[in-house]
Amino acid sequence: MGQALPKVALRPYLAQDAPVLAAIFAASIEELTGDDYSETQQQAWAGAADDEDKFGKRLASALTLVATLEGSPVGFASLKGADHIDMLYVHPAAVGQGVAASLCDALEKLAQGRGAKNLTVDASDNAAEFFARRGYEAMQRNTVSVGGEWLANTTMQKKLDDAKRPGAPR
Template sequence: MAQESPKPALRPFLAADTPVLAAIFAASILELTGDDYSEAQQEAWAASADDEQAFGKRLAGQLTLIATLENSPVGFASLKGNDHIDMLYVHPDAAGEGIGSMLCDALERLAGGRGVKALTVDASETAQEFFRKRGYVARQRNSVSVNGEWLANTTMQKQLGDAAAPGAQS
């Protein structure tokens, strides 16, 4: 009899999650973005989580969801304000398993439930295709300085179809 794979679950962020989420953030960047960013860029980007107190404060200040497998965090995503996906990171060992889609689906539903008509994200070069397949459209290219390195990303936007209240005029 085949054994079923464990099912991922979502839960809210807790302050105690900060160290493991910082590790997921760094591992995701260092192991998954090598085709799009130089080693120096990856290291500068990953170092953004070195100050765990500041990283935890950033996560706590947003609506942050954690994806777990067997109660262990494997990814996280955060909504800044009501309409901007600030972070979406999945541990390399869980990449390609639908965790990112599950997190993004949840943020889109939450934003739509808050009446948001469009959601934006500043997608890394690596994440652009993921968001494009979900209906996000490129709006502008950006260069951002992170710990002394310049990184390119693209602001993308998705119209949320059921964001309007029933019967509302668009």
């Protein structure tokens, strides 16, 4: 008989979460993006969390949710303003357990609650498929400079007013 996966719980970001979320951020980039970005690009991208105080301020400046499994943080996502997903990262060990979906469901619901008609995200190449499965459509390709390296991503948008209720079967 199979064992049920632990249930994902969400809670608001707390200042003391910065170190563990910085580690999740770096691990996610280093272990999950190798097919789409070079090692140099990954290092530059992950370097955004090297200064934990600055990283914590970025998390605190948005509505940031922390996903936990059995009480331990395994992912996080931030809603910037009413209508932009700024960050969504899951620890590689927790991929496939519904963490990203739970975080995205919550941000979509929060954005709707804030009156947003659309929700946008600048999705990394490895995350674009996840967002496409959730009904986000590619709007434009971007090239951004991060830590002296150029990285590509795609601005994607989902219409919320005619989107399915968060958590509904897809």
